[in-house]
Amino acid sequence: MKTKLLILIAFGWLAFTSCSKYPPASSRVAEDLAIYTQVDVNTDFNNYKTFSMPNTIVYIDGKDTSTLNNSNATVLLNRIALDMKNRGFEQIANTGKPDFGFNVTAIKTTTTTVYSPGWYYGYPGYYPWGYPSYGYPYYPTYISSYSAGTVIIDLVDLKNVVNNTIMVRWNAFIRGLVTNMHTQTEITNSVDQAFKQTPSLITTPVTK
Amino acid sequence: MKKILLMLTVFVCMTGMARSQDNPPASLGYSPSSYYTFSWNTTFSIGDFNKWVGNASPAGFDIGGRYFIKGGLAAGFNISWQRIGQTYEHETYYGTSGQALTATNYRFTWMVPFTGVIAYHLMADKTVSPYVSLGIGGDYMEHHLLIQEYDIYKTRWDFSLTPEIGALIKFGNFAQWGAIVAFNYKWTTNQIDLYNDREIKNLQMLDLKVGVALTIR
Numbered sequence: 001m002k003t004k005l006l007i008l009i010a011f012g013w014l015a016f017t018s019c020s021k022y023p024p025a026s027s028r029v030a031e032d033l034a035i036y037t038q039v040d041v042n043t044d045f046n047n048y049k050t051f052s053m054p055n056t057i058v059y060i061d062g063k064d065t066s067t068l069n070n071s072n073a074t075v076l077l078n079r080i081a082l083d084m085k086n087r088g089f090e091q092i093a094n095t096g097k098p099d100f101g102f103n104v105t106a107i108k109t110t111t112t113t114v115y116s117p118g119w120y121y122g123y124p125g126y127y128p129w130g131y132p133s134y135g136y137p138y139y140p141t142y143i144s145s146y147s148a149g150t151v152i153i154d155l156v157d158l159k160n161v162v163n164n165t166i167m168v169r170w171n172a173f174i175r176g177l178v179t180n181m182h183t184q185t186e187i188t189n190s191v192d193q194a195f196k197q198t199p200s201l202i203t204t205p206v207t208k
Numbered sequence: 209m210k211k212i213l214l215m216l217t218v219f220v221c222m223t224g225m226a227r228s229q230d231n232p233p234a235s236l237g238y239s240p241s242s243y244y245t246f247s248w249n250t251t252f253s254i255g256d257f258n259k260w261v262g263n264a265s266p267a268g269f270d271i272g273g274r275y276f277i278k279g280g281l282a283a284g285f286n287i288s289w290q291r292i293g294q295t296y297e298h299e300t301y302y303g304t305s306g307q308a309l310t311a312t313n314y315r316f317t318w319m320v321p322f323t324g325v326i327a328y329h330l331m332a333d334k335t336v337s338p339y340v341s342l343g344i345g346g347d348y349m350e351h352h353l354l355i356q357e358y359d360i361y362k363t364r365w366d367f368s369l370t371p372e373i374g375a376l377i378k379f380g381n382f383a384q385w386g387a388i389v390a391f392n393y394k395w396t397t398n399q400i401d402l403y404n405d406r407e408i409k410n411l412q413m414l415d416l417k418v419g420v421a422l423t424i425r
Contacts, residue, residue, distance in 0.1 A: 021318045021350070023293055034311035034355065041306040175311075197300050197308035 033186065034175040035193045039200055043169045046203050048159060050090045052098035053081050057151075057178075061108035068106055068178070075184045076177075077104060079191040080153060087195065088203040100169070103154040106178045149179030153194065155201075170201055237381035239333040240423035242282075245272040245388045247419020251292050257411040260351070260400050261315055265292035270417055272325070272388075280329035286343060286370075288321045292413075301355060302403065314354040317411075321347045321394070323370055335378045343370035343392070349411075351400045366398035366411075376421055384424070390417040 056067040057076065080102060081091055092098050155170040172194040177187055195201060249268035253261050268290030274282040293316025300310040323345030329337045347368055352361040374390025392415045400408040 021291065022352075023291070023314065023316060023354075034309065036309045037307070039306040193300075193310050197302070197310055 036173040048099040050098045051100035058105045083195040088205040099159040105152040107150045149176045151177045242275045243423040247417040252414040255412040256408040263294040267291045282327045319349040366396045368396040370394045386421040
């Protein structure tokens with residue numbers, strides 16, 4: 001009888017420990033492309049008509065910044081511009097007072113960074129639109145650790161600059177996009193997906 | 209010759225039946241005063257719950273007890289724990305404040321059901337005793353949406369009803385140990401509202417239980 005009870009208790013303990021709340025890590029963390037976007041839900045994008053693109057991607061490696069100029073960078077920037085045009089926005093030169101500008105950043109290695117208003121203060125010299133600070137009309141996502149190759153796309157409002165602060169109206173994080181492990185088709189598909197999951201980012205084209 | 213054999217067979221059978229009616233053997237078994245079960249559960253989500261997780265899940269266990277009140281009527285309890293989950297490739301999650309995330313999603317629900325049970329056993333003294341029961345109780349549930357390092361979840365308590373059919377099978381007429389096999393349908397007031405664009409209400413599921421039973425005389 002005692003033996004049977006012991007067997008039952010052992011079976012019970014085995015069952016209890018094997019039935020943990022969380023599934024094994026192997027079945028939950030897939031190292032695939034993850035596309036995260038956040039949009040200012042109070043912005044009427046129909047009030048904005050033009051945008052401008054940077055020529056390069058800012059490349060962050062720890063505390064150092066440089067620029068990324070390879071073919072993947074070109075494909076990425078061109079696709080962002082194409083998706084914006086498909087949403088009714090007109091691309092103009094940086095000098096033409098665009099309503100929107102883009103900051104496109106790639107993270108070289110896995111690093112720990114706090115992403116919040118003022119995040120760019122950690123990277124001196126990175127103010128491509130000539131303003132000393134950036135702000136968010138929404139509570140931005142706090143990301144404590146970027147994976148290598150993560151691309152961050154910020155859509156900044158150059159039309160309504162308040163106290164030398166430009167507001168980010170939409171941003172996208174595409175995990176692991178520029179690790180040289182992904183094809184250019186995957187790059188374009190990921191950018192398309194970022195726009196697809198933000199249906200409010202659209203304007204009525206200006207008729208000329 | 210064939211006719212003789214047939215008549216002999218019928219005679220032997222009739223004799224046996226008459227004997228069993230006249231003198232019931234002493235080894236019919238016993239009616240337990242109570243019994244306890246420990247069973248392995250496999251859950252199949254149905255209804256709206258199936259839209260959340262479509263897979264059946266064998267990751268669950270149940271502990272139960274029954275106390276016979278009168279004849280085959282018994283009252284008792286069940287406490288269980290169960291996880292049901294599934295991976296969905298390239299799914300987009302829309303948050304409530306303008307966020308959206310497309311990636312491989314792992315959705316799972318972890319639940320701890322607890323019920324008071326009324327059961328009626330047919331032939332409680334026999335080796336195999338089928339029963340019907342109704343469980344009334346609640347669940348503690350956690351609904352998790354795991355997207356890479358993100359864990360978006362909500363916890364919910366609910367009310368539940370669990371009708372069940374099953375059988376208590378003793379390993380011999382006088383054995384204390386036996387097996388339990390049961391199948392139940394469960395309706396709950398629980399819901400999943402993690403998504404901005406969809407709501408899943410009144411979670412329902414089917415459970416198959418197979419386990420061991422300890423009967424007390």
